[in-house]
Amino acid sequence: MGYPHNVLANDEQVVLHRHPHWKRLIGAVVVLVLASAVAAFAAAVVNTTDWQSTAKNVLFIVIGAIWLIVVGWLTVWPFLNWWTTHFVITDRRVMYRHGVLTRAGIDIPLARINSVEFRHGLSDRLLRTGTLIIESASQDPLEFHDIPRVERVHSLLYHEVFDTLGSEESPS
Incomplete structure (x- = not known):
């Protein structure tokens, strides 16, 4: 830009x-990778349970919402700060x-x-x-x-x- x-x-x-310098984004990338890995692991654990599909869907939505909040706050926001500086x-x-x-x-x-x-x-x-x-x-x-x-x-x-x-x- x-x-x-x-x-x-x-x-x-x-x-x-x-x-x-791009080094300001290293923490954001680490958070993105770790948050995605944790969310994927949690979703896999939920998927292997024998709960009803409604309960599983609610948990998937909760996992996705937590992932979005963490990634938005600790990844997207630092990137936007870097980009607009x-x-x-x-x-x-x-x-x-x-x-x-x-x-x-x-x-x-x-x-x-x-x-x-x-x-x-x-x-x-x-x-x-x-x-x-x-x-x-x-x-x-x-x-x-x-x-x-x-x-x-x-x-x-x-x-x-x-x-x-x-x-x-x-x-x-």
């Missing part, structure tokens, strides 16, 4: 658009938007960025992800977690900031 271009200025160009770098600003039902976001003009850092541990290095830390002129440093290929994003953002500052400060 591309970032909605209607939030960009007329001649603003997207340099980079990322969702959080955007980290965008344009030629003018850094934008971060997140939220499914209620949206929140922040914009940082490139000209106001003082420093750009990244941090990642061993597991993040193996998965090629990390935390990007942006310090702007008027705020405490902002941390953006689980940015895919954080070193590349750090370098790209640093060059965009340098190019922006260089073009504004260079004598014409």
Whole structure:
């Protein structure tokens, strides 16, 4: 899903658009597999009983409803959160938007960025992800977690900031 271009200025160009790293979805996938296995096992146990078909159908409905609630809450909702979280770098600003039902976001003009850092541990290095830390002129440093290929994003953002500052400060 591309970032909605209607939030960009007329001649603003997207340099980079990322969702959080897929590692945020590992727990959701594990829950999906385990919940499905437990529901299938429970349905198989119910199916082997010699109860009346009405009782079996009621139990199948209960198992299905519990499965839907668990999967919806612990699998679908995290996926929607991941899908609706955007980290965008344009030629003018850094934008971060997140939220499914209620949206929140922040914009940082490139000209106001003082420093750009990244941090990642061993597991993040193996998965090629990390935390990007942006310090702007008027705020405490902002941390953006689980940015895919954080070193590349750090370098790209640093060059965009340098190019922006260089073009504004260079004598014409």
